[in-house]
Amino acid sequence: xxxxxxxxxxxxxxxxxxxxxxxxxxxxxxxxxxxxxxxxxxxxxxxxxxxxxxxxxxxxxxxxxxxxxxxxxxxxxxxxxxxxxxxxxxxxxxxxxxxxxxxxxxxxxxxxxxxxxxxxxxxxxxxxxxxxxxxxxxxxxxxxxxxxxxxxxxxxxxxxxxxxxxxxxxxxxxxxxxx
Ligand SMILES: [Zn+2]
Numbered sequence: 001x002x003x004x005x006x007x008x009x010x011x012x013x014x015x016x017x018x019x020x021x022x023x024x025x026x027x028x029x030x031x032x033x034x035x036x037x038x039x040x041x042x043x044x045x046x047x048x049x050x051x052x053x054x055x056x057x058x059x060x061x062x063x064x065x066x067x068x069x070x071x072x073x074x075x076x077x078x079x080x081x082x083x084x085x086x087x088x089x090x091x092x093x094x095x096x097x098x099x100x101x102x103x104x105x106x107x108x109x110x111x112x113x114x115x116x117x118x119x120x121x122x123x124x125x126x127x128x129x130x131x132x133x134x135x136x137x138x139x140x141x142x143x144x145x146x147x148x149x150x151x152x153x154x155x156x157x158x159x160x161x162x163x164x165x166x167x168x169x170x171x172x173x174x175x176x177x178x179x
Pocket of ligand 1: 120123124152154155157
């Protein structure tokens with residue numbers, strides 16, 4: 001009898017366990033793919049340090065869905081029909097960046113621990129670099145004022161805590177406090 005119940009319950013248990021583990025893994029290492037209508041959101045998710053694939057205009061729906069599945073990314077889209085074709089998707093109704101970001105932060109419980117660790121242009125993780133090595137890559141006044149620099153290993157863009165970066169941090173701080 002016990003054996004029969006076990007046989008009935010065990011497959012269910014393992015099925016849910018696998019599902020549960022995959023959900024937990026996804027929450028720990030949440031990655032996104034964002035459609036071409038959400039360029040600003042993609043940038044801000046990258047500013048927050050989240051791995052975010054930006055699907056440009058020339059990508060068709062099938063290509064987007066393929067990457068979503070093969071790389072285990074959550075699709076964020078403003079295309080309702082596209083969102084219906086993917087189990088792992090979020091459809092955003094509104095256009096405003098603040099609304100979109102707050103919604104995604106809340107839904108996936110995103111944190112602010114890895115802010116400004118990723119290149120906003122190409123999604124690569126930034127690397128800290130010695131000041132001497134970027135002398136020719138930044139304006140002279142920037143070189144003279146700042147001492148801490150980060151570089152993107154893919155596009156070689158250099159990041160420092162200038163006014164542009166501070167504005168991004170301020171905006172993220174506002175969104176964080178408002179959430
Ligand atoms: Zn880059």
